[in-house]
Amino acid sequence: xxxxxxxxxxxxxxxxxxxxxTMSKTVLLATEKAFAAEAVTKIEAVTKAAGYKLQKLxxxxxxxxxxxxxxxADAMIIRSDIVDAxxxxxxxxxxxVVRAGAGFDNIELPACTxxxxxxxxxxxxxxxxxxxxxxxxxxxxARNNYDGTSGFELVNRxxxxxxxxxxxRAVHKIAVGMGMKSFAYDPYVPAEKIAEAGATPVKxxxxxxxxxxxxxxxxxxxxxxxxxxxxxxxxxxKGGALINTARHEVVHEGDILQMFKDRPDFAYLSDVxxxxxxxxxxxxxxxxxxRAIFTQKKMGAQTLEANNNAGVAAANQIVAFFEQGVTxxxxxxxxxxxxxxxxxARTGRTFLFSSESVNxxxxxxxxxxxxxxVLDSCLKVDPKxxxxxxxATKDNMVMVAGEITTQAKLDYDKVVRGVVAQIGFDSxxxxxxxxxxxxxxxxxxEVLVRINKQSPDIAGGVHVGKDEMDVGAGxxxxxxxxxxxxxxxxxxxxxxxxxxxxKVLTEVRKSGECWWLRPDGKTQVTIEYLQxxxxxxxxxxxxxxxxxxxxxxxxxxxxxxxCAGYKGAEMTAPSMEEMNKQxxxxxxxxxxxxxxxxxxx
Numbered sequence: 001x002x003x004x005x006x007x008x009x010x011x012x013x014x015x016x017x018x019x020x021x022t023m024s025k026t027v028l029l030a031t032e033k034a035f036a037a038e039a040v041t042k043i044e045a046v047t048k049a050a051g052y053k054l055q056k057l058x059x060x061x062x063x064x065x066x067x068x069x070x071x072x073a074d075a076m077i078i079r080s081d082i083v084d085a086x087x088x089x090x091x092x093x094x095x096x097v098v099r100a101g102a103g104f105d106n107i108e109l110p111a112c113t114x115x116x117x118x119x120x121x122x123x124x125x126x127x128x129x130x131x132x133x134x135x136x137x138x139x140x141x142a143r144n145n146y147d148g149t150s151g152f153e154l155v156n157r158x159x160x161x162x163x164x165x166x167x168x169r170a171v172h173k174i175a176v177g178m179g180m181k182s183f184a185y186d187p188y189v190p191a192e193k194i195a196e197a198g199a200t201p202v203k204x205x206x207x208x209x210x211x212x213x214x215x216x217x218x219x220x221x222x223x224x225x226x227x228x229x230x231x232x233x234x235x236x237x238k239g240g241a242l243i244n245t246a247r248h249e250v251v252h253e254g255d256i257l258q259m260f261k262d263r264p265d266f267a268y269l270s271d272v273x274x275x276x277x278x279x280x281x282x283x284x285x286x287x288x289x290x291r292a293i294f295t296q297k298k299m300g301a302q303t304l305e306a307n308n309n310a311g312v313a314a315a316n317q318i319v320a321f322f323e324q325g326v327t328x329x330x331x332x333x334x335x336x337x338x339x340x341x342x343x344x345a346r347t348g349r350t351f352l353f354s355s356e357s358v359n360x361x362x363x364x365x366x367x368x369x370x371x372x373x374v375l376d377s378c379l380k381v382d383p384k385x386x387x388x389x390x391x392a393t394k395d396n397m398v399m400v401a402g403e404i405t406t407q408a409k410l411d412y413d414k415v416v417r418g419v420v421a422q423i424g425f426d427s428x429x430x431x432x433x434x435x436x437x438x439x440x441x442x443x444x445x446e447v448l449v450r451i452n453k454q455s456p457d458i459a460g461g462v463h464v465g466k467d468e469m470d471v472g473a474g475x476x477x478x479x480x481x482x483x484x485x486x487x488x489x490x491x492x493x494x495x496x497x498x499x500x501x502x503k504v505l506t507e508v509r510k511s512g513e514c515w516w517l518r519p520d521g522k523t524q525v526t527i528e529y530l531q532x533x534x535x536x537x538x539x540x541x542x543x544x545x546x547x548x549x550x551x552x553x554x555x556x557x558x559x560x561x562x563c564a565g566y567k568g569a570e571m572t573a574p575s576m577e578e579m580n581k582q583x584x585x586x587x588x589x590x591x592x593x594x595x596x597x598x599x600x601x
Contacts, residue, residue, distance in 0.1 A: 025052040026093075027318060028073035030066055032081050034058035035100075039307040043077065046315035050323065051541060063087075070094065075318045077311065078106070080298065083119075085111040096321050098329075100310035101126055101301055102167060105220035105247060109332040118321065120329040122313040124166030129306035130245050130271075131170035134215060135178070137269040137293045141241065145290045152239075155179040160208040163217035164189045164199070167245070171215055172199055183211055209235035213243060220247040230255035233266070241267035245300045248272050260284055260292070267291045271300045323530065323540055324350045352543055354526040355494035357502045360423050361519020361550065366398070366440075367391035373419045374400060374410070381408035386454045396428040396440055399448035412449045417442045424509070424519040426564050435553040436561075438518050486539060487595065493539055496595060497525040504591045505549060505583075514582055515559050515566075516573040518550030545588055551579060 027047050029040070040056070047054045057069045063082075067090045070076060076083070076097045083097055088111040096118040099107060104121045112119045143151035157180050161168040164186040172182045182199035185208055191201035208214050209232050218224045229252040233242065244251055253274040259266045260283045273294035274280070281288040301310060320326035358364050370391040378385035385406035392399045398416050421442035428444055429437035486493040501523040509517035526544040529537045552562050557573040560566050574582070 025050070025074045025322060026055055026072055027052050027315070028055045028057060028069055028076040030057045030060070030069060030076055030081050031079050032060055033079060035079070035311050036304055036307045038304065039311040042308055043311045043315045046312060046319060050319045052319070075322070077314045077318070080106055082106050083112070084108040088112055088115055088117060091115075091117065096120065096318055098122065098314040098317050100314040102165065103219055103247065104331050107331070113332045113334060116334060118327055119331045120314075120317055120321075120327070121331060122310050122317065123329065125309040125313045126301035126303075126306035127166040127170035129303040130167045130300040131174055132303075133271060133295075133300055134171050134243055134245055134269075135174055137243065137271075138213065138241075141267050141269055141290060141293055145293075147290070156181070157213065158183065158211040159213040159215060160184065160202070160211040161186075161199070161215050161217055162205060162208055163246070164194055164197070165217055168215065168217040169197060171217075172197065183208065206232060206235060209233065209240075210237065212237055212239060213241050215243040216246045216250060218246055218250060220249050224250045226250070226252040228252060228255075230258055233259050236266065239265050239267075241269060244268070244270040248274055256280070257283065264291075267293075269293045271295050272298050323528070349531050350540070351529055351531065352526050353492075353494055353529055354524060355492065355498045356522060356524040357495075357498035359502045359506055359519065359521035359523075359549070361425065361506075362522060363393050363520075366393050366420070366423065366425075369423065370398060370400060370416055370419050373415050374404075374412070377410050377415055378404065378406040378408045382406045388454070389451075393440070396430070396444065397446040397448065398440075399450065401450035402452075403454045404451050405454040412451070413447045416447045417445070420445060435557070438550065439520065493595075494525045494527050497527075497542075497545070497591065498523045500591045500595065501525070501545070501547060501587060504587050505547065508586050512563070514586060515563055515571070516552040516557060516579065518552065521547065521549035523547050542592070545592075547583055547587065549583070554579065 029035075029043060034040070035043070035058075040058075044054045052075075055069065055073065057065060060066060060069075063086075066081070066087060070087055070091045072093065073091060074093050074095055076091070076094060077100055078097060079100050080103075083106065085108055088094070088108065094115075094117050097107060097112065097120070099119075099121045102121055102123045102125075104119065107119050109119055138154060140146070142154060155178060159171070159175050159180050160183040161172065162185060164172075164184040168184065168186075172184070175182050176198060183202050184194045184199040185202045185205055186194065194201040202208060205227075214236070216228065226249065228242065228244075228250055233240075233255060236242070242251070242256075248270060251270075251274070253276050256268055256274060257276055257279055260268070260280055264287075268280075268291070270293070273296070277292075277294055280292050284291055301307070317326070317329060360366075360369065368391075370393075371389045374389045374391075375385075375387045378387050385404070385408065387402070387404050387406065389400060389402040389404060392401070398420065400412055400416065420440060425438050425440035425445075426442055427436055427438045428441040431437065482492075483490040484492045487496050489496065502521060505517065505521050505523065506519075508514040509519070524544070524546045525542070528540045528543045530540050531537045552573040554573055554576045559568075559571040559573075562573070573579075
């Protein structure tokens, strides 16, 4: 059997889905300092797969450009770009902003919260890049910027971390590999968790400065701004160094200058130069870029991998937010709104719903069609026929059984063979490895008939001696179903797609367009739905379409042999790869284009 699959979002630009649902989400990529081209390509792939439009505002020069672009955005990805009250005010549609990176002091959280805009970051995505920069600066300083003079080794040295998040843990991992000893303080990470990671917890910030290296990994807040001052720095042992890959504002730059004046052994390694870098250079002279090492611009996340990781993570978080309601990295939890618990519990969710359908050549449908043909033959002659007919089929055998009372004289063998031929089964070889056998032949199949007249007891209870308005039922069954407002024919969307796929699969076989197909086939459609807080559901995207079907032997089967009565030019069945392509184009996409939602799309 061949299985052809297609995964596509509703509303994507692909022909298979464009007529189903048009998505209106616009994601603004606003980067004053643009991502690498490869990262942008990957971000665009994520948004496109979700059916969203990516609007790019890269290397912009004016805040007015950002204010104009954000007006139409449902979501926004930024780097170090400023999202303040002015930006939020213009963002009339904005629901989420994601900072591609760990720091988030460039987002005015109260302004976002006031408009219920979710603010997120992507912690850990650039951890390796920053950690390697830390050690690059440490090694450069320890070896005097490779000027030919003697330096020192990092083995057995001590490093202390102020903040023990993803970046600090990545630095710690390298430090362990370098044979260093690690210490850490983080008010939000329990001491036992720090110890479990292999670092020694300390009880206060000042204790960190009792070790040679102190690495800063804290956000910029009112509490941390200029908190690293001379009082702390003076505790550093001889040869002590401060490493700053967080924000330059957390360090008191005037005190840094004074430390260079007071202590010729002090070193400051920073990702982004302080504002008074020229004064520092004047004080330390030729020790500049040895004791004081500053990057020309923010370099912590400037690797291809970090660019890709942070940008793609931001795009994925936006999709997860809209499609699944995920707010894992939300930085501004919204205050409780006083709703009753029952209403709060009724939150939206996403789920998958599948329907399947079988073709006329599937054993289930063969049996249905044979039983229907028997009934039709009876009613054609005797409208008052009483027919209870069941059919079974297996290994070139068809059996009809049941209870039938009718004035019609039926040739059951002819009825059965006629149905089998109409479906298209015309060959059987008693060999499971045969590529010629279709599994059933109208000419050679065994037809078994086990038909009796209707039971007198049933006849008496149903129709004998009763008038037309008092007839009963000879059989009972419980069925359920529902009408749906998804499609114009009020059928559930998955069911409508599955059945129409099967119909088209049969049509392209019988028309000769895909002559190499055989009768047996099965279709399955899975759609991802969003359930809203009020209980209503909305189809978001086609998750999976699967078609499993019989087919002739690829690259060998001949049309004259495969299709009884064919007299045209000889053809050979295509390759398996080509079969898959034709099914996707001629069956899947063609079917999906024909389906209309109730809203007309």
